[in-house]
Amino acid sequence: MTAAATAPSIALRRLAPRGADRDHLLTFLTSNVFPFHVMSRRTTGEVAASIDEGAFENDETRSFWLDHAELGRIGLVRLEDLEDPTPLLDLRLAEEFRGRGLGAEALRAVTRHVFEHLDEVTRFEGQTREDNLAMRRTFVRCGWVKEAHYRESWPVEGGAPLASVAYAILRRDWESGTTTPVPWEEPGL
Template sequence: MNITTSIDGLVIRSFRIEDAESYSKYANNYNIWRFLRDEFAHPFTLAHAKEYIEKICLPNESSYFAIDYQGTAIGDIHIVKQTDILRLSGFLGFWLAEEFWGKGIMTEAVKAVTKYAFEKLDLIRIFARVFSNNSASIRVLEKAGYELEGRFKNAIVKEGIILDQLQYAILKPLEK
């Protein structure tokens, strides 16, 4: 599966096992890990990348995507469809290799995957949760049309620091 974007050389696509090397290279970065859940390993090894791709991404290829820039996987973006009464909602998660920050790549990726999810995954709402000190991801979500829904005060602890968590969401556009 490929999603084309407006940035030349940027494709959102299904993961391949060959992506494990670049995935582990870029994911093994403290500046990425510090804004992710603790379950995201640090250091992040080739074995971690292979396990993630094989056990999570490949079986769920319609919702877990590599951010491919000029032929190399430089990040991860996924939408996890919720269940039960939340079954029409999806949870958005993402990260991008640090050397590509500030170039509009992640904003474009979020826009493209959001459009795809509304069209193909039968969702009416997509939400994301970010650490209150992650100004870059907050900007990405806002530029992609997501709106702040709420603040969960003192909801997370990362490296011994208690932080608020912000929830952003976007709704499927109404049919005209």
């Protein structure tokens, strides 16, 4: 891959949600607020139930800690729909590490992991709310392309739904360091 000129500062470490990492996962998800997720605050009971139901580890889902070489654990990523050639990303940084440019490093590390370890993956996708400008800039900065703007599709606690904005990166673009634009025109329609 041409995008990695220096050694990565963020490594992915497989998470054992029903084992050794259960308490750490509970603490991480209940002690941080994730304002751009459908459920921004979660109780211990809610998180425990989602772990027990397999939300972080099942046939189609794997979760990883994001370990920074100097800062330690900065967040987690959940990869979903892994039996599909287009898996989805759920990236969460701890509050103390947001706004420091680590989102781009984390997204690059996760993208590299997916394309280096999952041979059948041809496209990697993530979605965020329309008002999460930091994540939207991160997607673009990392070579991901906006592919959809789903109007009023993201539920908001206590408010009207917002748009969900979908970004993706193709394996061939990641390998070549290029970006394939989306053909928005609809000729003949």
